[in-house]
Amino acid sequence: MSAGPYNYSYIFKYIIIGDMGVGKSCLLHQFTEKKFMADCPHTIGVEFGTRIIEVSGQKIKLQIWDTAGQERFRAVTRSYYRGAAGALMVYDITRRSTYNHLSSWLTDTRNLTNPSTVIFLIGNKCDLEAQRDVTYEEASKFAEENGLLFVEASAKTGDNVEEAFLETAKKIYQSIQDGRLDLNAAESGVQHKPSQPGRNNLSNDQQANKDNCPC
Amino acid sequence: MADVLSEIVLPEDLKKFEKIYHEQLYRNDVTPKAKFEYAWCLVRSKYPADIQKGIVLLEDLYRNDVEGQRDYLYYLAIGNARIKEYAKALGYVRSFLSIEPGNVQLISLKENITKKMQKEGQRGIFVAGGALLAVGALVGVGVALAKNK
Numbered sequence: 006m007s008a009g010p011y012n013y014s015y016i017f018k019y020i021i022i023g024d025m026g027v028g029k030s031c032l033l034h035q036f037t038e039k040k041f042m043a044d045c046p047h048t049i050g051v052e053f054g055t056r057i058i059e060v061s062g063q064k065i066k067l068q069i070w071d072t073a074g075q076e077r078f079r080a081v082t083r084s085y086y087r088g089a090a091g092a093l094m095v096y097d098i099t100r101r102s103t104y105n106h107l108s109s110w111l112t113d114t115r116n117l118t119n120p121s122t123v124i125f126l127i128g129n130k131c132d133l134e135a136q137r138d139v140t141y142e143e144a145s146k147f148a149e150e151n152g153l154l155f156v157e158a159s160a161k162t163g164d165n166v167e168e169a170f171l172e173t174a175k176k177i178y179q180s181i182q183d184g185r186l187d188l189n190a191a192e193s194g195v196q197h198k199p200s201q202p203g204r205n206n207l208s209n210d211q212q213a214n215k216d217n218c219p220c
Numbered sequence: 221m222a223d224v225l226s227e228i229v230l231p232e233d234l235k236k237f238e239k240i241y242h243e244q245l246y247r248n249d250v251t252p253k254a255k256f257e258y259a260w261c262l263v264r265s266k267y268p269a270d271i272q273k274g275i276v277l278l279e280d281l282y283r284n285d286v287e288g289q290r291d292y293l294y295y296l297a298i299g300n301a302r303i304k305e306y307a308k309a310l311g312y313v314r315s316f317l318s319i320e321p322g323n324v325q326l327i328s329l330k331e332n333i334t335k336k337m338q339k340e341g342q343r344g345i346f347v348a349g350g351a352l353l354a355v356g357a358l359v360g361v362g363v364a365l366a367k368n369k
């Protein structure tokens with residue numbers, strides 16, 4: 006098994022969760038491709054995306070699992086929560102029901118991830134101000150009460166999309182620096198590349214050699 | 221982990237959904253949901269025999285449960301690609317794209333399969349539609365399902 010050279014020094018695993026149609030896949034595509042998909046079909050199961058970012062001079066590869074919001078995928082997509090370092094929990098500011106369901110999404114996330122997992126709440130579609138159904142203040146209060154990071158964003162205009170993904174990474178990186186996140190824990194959702202060649206903290210499959218491609 | 225073609229199901233998850241499926245089978249009352257969840261775990265197994273089993277279940281679902289057809293087609297493509305049945309896998313991708321052209325999830329799956337084949341030195345050969353499930357006959361249904369938003 007060849008170990009590197011890697012053009013990044015960490016891998017962070019993210020999940021994106023929330024009701025169907027809130028714009029999870031559009032947020033992912035805006036982040037990875039800088040494009041908006043006006044007519045996006047429902048995700049089947051899970052979708053996967055990556056992008057390399059930089060935090061404090063360190064290159065970090067984000068491995069992002071975008072889950073399907075439709076009920077029939079819910080049972081199996083839960084297994085993707087395990088070992089997530091970051092969770093982006095999305096609702097649609099124009100549809101109150103998607104906001105009302107947040108506490109159940111949050112309960113799932115807390116139950117299935119670990120205490121160091123960074124949870125970021127995103128109120129998406131903030132370009133649709135005229136159709137707003139959830140106030141900023143209300144959501145902001147919910148985030149504060151539950152210790153979540155929070156922004157309103159738009160996958161359409163790109164507003165705050167970059168910020169949400171990057172802030173989550175910064176917070177995770179900070180946890181590593183502070184020693185709050187144990188890199189050797191089986192389900193930390195973080196892999197450190199150069200110091201542990203061939204090691205894989207995320208799962209038990211043989212991925213290390215496949216990750217060499219400079220994508 | 222990495223991508224949809226290489227991530228591996230956790231053994232406890234596979235067991236969990238296997239148990240539900242078998243309980244229903246025992247009562248002779250299998251729901252498409254339980255069958256699909258079990259098949260979805262099977263095609264993500266590291267054992268080709270499991271994947272093969274998952275493909276059989278998905279083929280059966282595809283024939284008998286119209287509602288989830290685009291899901292079954294997608295996972296049939298993934299399952300076949302994972303056991304290196306690339307021609308079949310690409311056939312399913314192509315069927316899907318003929319119904320929903322421009323679906324980014326399928327386009328990205330197609331790229332992944334092609335990459336995997338190139339790595340293994342395989343040539344891109346399609347299995348003609350006729351050798352696969354009768355996908356063409358259901359085009360109308362697929363179009364209706366794609367426009368659910």
Ligand SMILES: Nc1nc2c(ncn2[C@@H]2O[C@H](COP(=O)(O)OP(=O)(O)OP(=O)(O)O)[C@@H](O)[C@H]2O)c(=O)[nH]1
Binds near residue numbers: 048132
């Ligand atoms: N105006 C506006 N529309 C958006 C925005 N984000 C997404 N949409 C639209 O909302 C619809 C649903 O977006 P998706 O990204 O497919 O939603 P999803 O959460 O991935 O849905 P599932 O995959 O079914 O869980 C699409 O038609 C998008 O074009 C946004 O920020 N503003």
Ligand SMILES: [Mg+2]
Binds near residue numbers: 072
């Ligand atoms: Mg989606």
